[in-house]
Amino acid sequence: MPLQQLVEYFNDRLEQEHNDGVRPFVLENGAVHGLFGPIKVGSILAPIRETLRSSHVVGHIAQLTVAANPILTLQGNELDNLVNLPRAPGNSDSVINFDRLARTVHMLNYLPQSHLDELLFLHVDPRHILGVKADHGAYFEEIIVKCGLQTGNVAIALNVSNAYARFFPSLQKGLENYQRRGYKLALKFDIQSLEKSALELISRLAPDFVGLSAENLDQVRDSQLPGKIQQLNSLVASVKGRSILLDIDDKRGAALARQSGFGLVQGRYFELPVTSANKPDAGNKVSKPQSYQSRRAV
Template sequence: MPLQDLVEYFNDRFELEHRSTYRPFILENGEVSGLFGPIRIDSIFSPLRQTLKPTTIVGHTAQITVATHKTPPLYSNEIENIRTDSSVQATNFESIINFDRLSRTVHMLNYLALPRLQGLLFLEVDPRHILGIKQDHGAYFEEAIARCGLENKNIVISMAVFSQYDRYYQELINGLDNYRRRGYRIALKFDYIPQKNQSDLITKLSPDYVAFSAINIDSKIEETLYQLKVLVASVGGLSILQQIDDKKTDTLARNIGFDLVEGSYYRAIAFDYFDSAKPKKLNIPLSENR
C-alpha cells in the first residue's frame, strides 16, 4: 500500500477512536510526522551492526525528534465532547499510552521508507505504558503492523530499565511476556551498569536482546560488563553496546564480546553510506541474524 494511503488509514483510525476531526499524521517530502498537541514527532533510525563485521546491519533502533508545532483549534462539538464525556478526558497514563502509540506508528511508517526493507525494528516502549495497559499488550498494534506489511517477529519491543520501577518489576515482566506471546521480540535497555536486583530482571525475563550504554564506561568495568554479557548469553539473548563514539569503546566491545554495536563511531570510519539519518537518506541492505 502506498505510504500516503497508509497515512490516511491511520488518520481515519485516529478520528474514529477519538471522535475528532484532528488528523495527527502528515506526509511531507517522503517522511511521516506525528502531531501530539503542540509537539511534532519525527523519526531517526540508528543501525545495529554485528560487532566483528560492522558493515552487516541486523536492524535499526528508532528514536524520536521533537519540535514545537502550532496546535489547531478544536471545533465546538469536540470541545463539548471533552467537557461532557469523562471517557475522553485523558489521565496521565492514557496520555503516555497515546503518545507512545503515536510515536511507534510514526516510526513504523517511516521504516517502510527504507529501501530493501529487511531486518528488525527496535521500538522503545515507556514502562508507564506497560503498566497502564492491564492486558493484551501489543494487541492494538497487530493490525497496524500487518497493514504496514511488517510482522510481529520483526518488531522488538524495547524497555528502558529505571530504578524507580523496581517495585513494579513483576508487572513489567507480565506485560512484556504478553508482547512475547503475540510474537514480538523483547529487549531491555540499561543506560547504566545495573544493580543486582536489576540483573535479576534479565534472568527472570530472558529477553532476546539486552542493550547497555557505552557512555561513561572504561576498561575499569570491563569485567563487570563481561559478566553481564555472559548473563545475557546464558538466557539465550544477544548483548548490545550502544552509543559507541570512539575507537577505544569499539575495542572494548570487541574485547568483551558484545554481539551487536551501535553508535556514531561507525559513521566516521568510511561507512558513510551506513549513516544514521532520516529514512529518505538511507539506502541500506539489511540482514537478520536470528
C-alpha cells in the same frame, strides 16, 4: 499500500477512535511526522551492526525527534520547557496515546527501507506497560499487520531504570504478553542500573537482546566494571540472547565492544566517515568475542 494511503488510513482510524477530528499524521518530503498537542515528532533510524562485521546491519533503533507543531504558535523557549517538563505519573492515557502515536510514526518511516531479515527496535514507555492491564501489543499488532509486516519483525525495547525496580513484576507480565504475540524483546541498561533485581529480570524474561549504554562509561571509576560487563554478557549468552553496546561515539567504545564480547554495536562512531581520529588501530589486537545466537531466528 503506498505510504500516503497508510497515513490517511491511520488518520481515519484515530479520528474515529477519539471522535475529535484530529488527524495527527502528516507526510512531508517522504517522511512521516506525528502531531501531538504543541509538538511534532519524527524518526531517526539508527542502525544496529554486527560487531566484527560492522557493514552488516541487523536492524534499526527508532529514535524520536521533536520540533514545534507548525499549526500551533509557541513563544520563546516554550518548546524547550514543554519537552523538559516531567510527565505526570498518573496520566497513563496520555502516555499510552503518545507512545502509540510515536511508534506508528516510526513504523511508517521504517517501511520504505524495511527488510524481512532485519528488525525495528521500538522503545515503549514503562508507564505504557503499567497502564495497559491486558493484551499488551494487541493494538500495535494491527498496525504492524496493516503495514505488511509481522510482530516478529519488531523488537519491543524497554529502558530498565532503578526507579521502576519495585514495578519489575508488573513490567515482566506486560513484556511476557508481548513475547506471546511473537514480538522480540530488548532490554536496555546503563551501568548504574545493573543491580541484582535487573539481572534477575534478564534471567526471568530471557530477552532476545540486552543493550548496555556506552555513554559516560569512560568516566566510571569502578574497579569492578570489567567484571560487571563480563557477568552481563555471560548472563545474556546463558539465555540465548545477543548483547549490544549502544551509544558508541568513539573508537574506545568500539574497542570495548570487541574486547568485551558484545555481539552487536550501535552509535555515531559507525556512521562517521573514517578519519585518523576514529580509524581503528591496526595493531590493536583484541580477543575474539563469544558467539551469540538469538533465542528466536532473526
